[in-house]
Amino acid sequence: MNHHDAPAARSELDMPVERFRQLGGDMLELAAQWLAAEPDAPVLRHCSGVELAALFEQPPPEQGIDAARLLEELRDKVLRHSRHNGHPRQFAHVCASPDPVGALADLLASAINQNVTAWRSAPAAATVERQVLHWLDALVGFDGGGHGLLLGGGSAANLHALGAAVEHAQRRHPGTARERLVLYTSRETHLSLAKAARFLGVGHVRSLAVDAARRLQPDTLRAALAADRAAGLVPTLVAASAGTANAGSIDPLAELAAVCGEIGVWFHVDGAYGAPAALTPAYAFLREGFARADSLSLDPHKWLYAPFDTGVLLVRDPQRLRDAYADTSEYITVTETAPLESHAFWDYGMELSRRFRALKLWVMFKLRGVDAYRRAIADNIALRAYLDRRVRAEAELELLASDLSISCFRYRPAGADAAALDRINAAIQAQLLATGEIVLSPTTLDGRYSLRVCIVNFRSRRADIDWLVERVLAFGRQAHAADRDAAR
Template sequence: MKKAIAVQDFDNLDIDLEEFRKYGYKVIDAITEYYSTIKDRKIISESSSKEIEKVFEETLPLTGTSVNNILGEWHNRVLPHTTHLGSPRYFGFVNGSGSMISVFADALATSVNMNSGGWKAGPAATEIERRVIKWIAELINYPTICGGLLVGGGTIANFSALLTALRNTADYNTTEEGLQSNKKRGKFTLYMSDHEGHISIVKAADMINLGRNAIRRVPSNEDLTMNTDALEKMLDEDIKDGLIPFCIVAQVGSINVGVVDPLERIAEICKERKLWFHADGACGAFGAILPEIAQMYKGLEQADSVTLDPHKWLYIPYEAGCLLVKEEEKLRRTFSIAAPYLQGTLPSDYNGLDFFEYGPQMSRGFNALKIWMTIKNYGKEGYQKLLRQNILCAKHLHQLVLQSDVFVPMHQPQLFIYAFRFFPLQLRNKNEEEIKSYLDVMNQKIADTITASGFAFIMTSKIKEKIVIRLSICSHRTTIQDIDKVFEKLTTIAGELKEKKEIY
């Protein structure tokens, strides 16, 4: 008989508890120190991407390293090459700033390591997520009888929404037969505005295998909202051509200019034609918590599904996306699948909610905790204050641009996104088309220069084919003084570049 392995040969490699406590305090000290300096830090690393790649080049560790050395790596290698999204002058993409209580939430959630894919592996995690979904619905005045779940971000929320839309509108069983069925009568199509429709919808259409061309781009109004007359005309023509429209996607706070599509009208069109109404509110749906702009969101409550991104305008650290679906059963039907190994036996009163039945993931982290704790920490009123501050900053920036000889506005700010363009007064009597490439290059260069300085992080985008400077002001730390300082710096940079006639 073989000798049994002795118990003392086993080792779980857990950290010694006293050591854990000691380093835990050190970590919290380091994080506190970080927060105390976040406003003054250079926002980007000074190293190039190649240099940073090199910093992390190392062979696979074959033997273990002490906690002390590993935590030292955070200070020596990670922090110096961090982009500080929590800075009040970070305005890139549509990136949120990260609530502080989420640091506690993430540490605590990780300590218990619940899997919120199934109720049995995460009862409290499941119930907290269920509650968070209800609170998010309530915050934006969406019917709280809705279903929904947390996902990694807006793209996965949009993917889940479009699949749910297709499953619940197609006239044959797409779950079992997919797109290969001979019952399919034609090409499925969906609709979003041509200028502001977000690429995550294109990605989602691709992922559900409809092909990117399934997206029909609806002409926009002057303010870049969807033109619903054009939408109706397009639908009529497409149906005549044998296409099968199944979903309209409205932007609720769009990527370039933060506009909200005419939701009530889109809801009516969807109802009349039995189409799925999806609202992509990743950027701006949380604005619905402000009564003073509630009018803009009228009709959102009629959407069949809504995408939200708590990691954007709810200031939750990555990742935190969310999908709401008005009729929960439609979401469940889309993703539910059974297997004997998912059932098992538990006490007979078990009737918990299994989130793996409601979305693309089986295993899921305990992301609900940081949202739950942050909503408790700020309260609805706290959030209203923060959102108002962001909108105020965008409006203030608009005023500065209006008074400037250097920049011109590209739109009226609606929410927290604001775009404008370098176009100095001396050149405004010229034919803009003839100097377009000069202006484009200057706008890009101005944004790149301020970002390279580490003082602010600003990107460009394109509005009606013109390169514009675009700020996404969704940090809970940004103040009017930050906007003033950044605008002053942008004006100085523009003057210096003009003088140097620097064009790359």
């Protein structure tokens, strides 16, 4: 080993607080300029993968650069080629405009860098997380007492629910191989559930038929459960959707819960996107379904406008998570009367090190109040309804599906056949993307190419919807004409 004296002097990484204030001020200003530019900037600037890779390619930087140069690179390379997810006409996927307050809370979370493994290592952070879980549980009407944990997102929450359901099924049916377990989804369910089943070795995934409104019907589920049980398989988890990512459709939760109750199979609701709608009067009916679920996924980084990553899994019976995730070799029985100090999140999931994700939610709710988010969600829903009305009013547009804050529609000129309609709408989508002024992500509904708008953005206003409709009409007419020309 080389000679290396034990260090006595201050480390160069131990930044003097004045320098931290200065660099922090510069970073904050970069963020402020990003936010200020967001309403007017193009949603995304074009740059090829090769060009972008060349911009960043360099060997590991042995020596540092000065702060001014770093800030320049951040602005000209990173920010310049990042999508403005908070842009008022960013309607793709389910990608929220982030609440700037949440971003500021994330600064503090990283500065104090709590490792939220357990109360004993991070008392305040663990307490805040459990408080936030209580709030979310009550706010959406799950009413389970706030049991569960924060995770990276809906995929992780769904995976954790299925993992616990596997353990639960195997305890109820000892000796059952995973190959005989069955997960129930519909054709509209988020793909993370089937992926979780494959990951965990769950033998069967039922992708059940839906009705015309893309909702899983109780009789369909009941028949599938009965057939599998007759075949000696073990129903393990039924995953219903409270707002599919595709079209925002909502399964009849309470009725599906009743079917699950008949045979005692785990009823999970994927509300990663849609669950926060339960805060609004229009979607308060969701609460009845949530209150009957065994578990619920909910992503505050979607429709509560929290920065990434902030997912939540709520469960009704925390013992089921402990059965699956607690290390039995040093098992601690946690009871109602046991001290809060013994709470360890690793008994409830697969993560050991855990970022202080709850801080941003706590700060957001405390500073803004829940009602501000309720109003923003209601605004998004109202905007979707406004888009629906505009689409219905235009003879050339056809509404294909609509719920929550998602609307699917297409340009449908007279005289175009099915294949032409797909081509024309794909051309509209490409043209919108090329302008950089509006970003949608398309989908396919019953085999038809559809434009799709998802509004989880507190900056989107009526004028943005008007802009979108005008552009779709204009690009649609161009695309239709070009398509007819090409056919000649």
